[in-house]
Amino acid sequence: MDIDNIIKERRSIRHFKKKDIPWKKINEILESFTYAPCAGDIQNFRLIVFKNDGKLNKACHSQSSVVESNFLVAVCSDDSDLVISYKEKGKFFGIQNTAAGIQNMMLKAYSMKVGSCWIRTYDEDKIRAILKIPEKISLHAIVAFGYFKDKPEMPLRLDTQKVISFNEFGKYRRDPLPLIKK
Numbered sequence: 030m031d032i033d034n035i036i037k038e039r040r041s042i043r044h045f046k047k048k049d050i051p052w053k054k055i056n057e058i059l060e061s062f063t064y065a066p067c068a069g070d071i072q073n074f075r076l077i078v079f080k081n082d083g084k085l086n087k088a089c090h091s092q093s094s095v096v097e098s099n100f101l102v103a104v105c106s107d108d109s110d111l112v113i114s115y116k117e118k119g120k121f122f123g124i125q126n127t128a129a130g131i132q133n134m135m136l137k138a139y140s141m142k143v144g145s146c147w148i149r150t151y152d153e154d155k156i157r158a159i160l161k162i163p164e165k166i167s168l169h170a171i172v173a174f175g176y177f178k179d180k181p182e183m184p185l186r187l188d189t190q191k192v193i194s195f196n197e198f199g200k201y202r203r204d205p206l207p208l209i210k211k
């Protein structure tokens with residue numbers, strides 16, 4: 030699969046097959062996270078991986094993507110070095126670093142025919158307690174993975190001409206941007 034197909038065809042998957050994903054594949058997915066760009070190269074991310082045994086179902090409001098997943102990754106960060114280097118911006122950079130890593134994992138997973146769903150609707154206190162996440166560690170997201178049953182239709186995407194300004198904010202063009210002209 031080439032990069033264009035992986036980016037365009039990946040979807041959030043909420044129904045998974047009951048088929049085990051080998052740890053070798055899981056390791057490759059996790060490793061892809063660590064190759065994402067990160068502010069000041071301060072690798073603040075900390076991941077908790079586990080096979081789904083149902084322990085997060087309730088805390089994630091029984092979302093099917095969590096209930097039916099094969100394995101889950103809790104994406105956390107230790108932002109202390111970022112805060113030392115970047116003061117009040119440190120936490121903000123910490124969020125961006127982890128978001129970049131999550132996207133890497135989801136694209137890598139899809140390239141191996143593994144579906145995923147980024148979950149942020151959950152009871153954070155319950156998850157922190159279940160996974161024993163220390164207070165100084167931030168929890169950013171849970172990502173659910175599994176072999177997908179059916180891939181949903183792509184939600185409509187905004188036309189690039191509606192979101193890309195030319196030269197300065199708000200200067201939209203009706204004709205295609207020279208940069209993306211084929």
Ligand SMILES: Cc1cc2nc3c(=O)[nH]c(=O)nc-3n(C[C@H](O)[C@H](O)[C@H](O)COP(=O)(O)O)c2cc1C
Pocket residue numbers: 039040041042043092094146147148149150151184
């Ligand atoms: C920050 C963030 C939080 C999200 N939280 C949830 C969630 O709690 N539950 C869920 O089913 N999907 C969640 N999603 C997935 C989005 O709903 C999904 O990416 C969006 O509908 C676009 O669909 P696509 O991923 O198939 O392109 C989240 C995505 C992001 C980036």
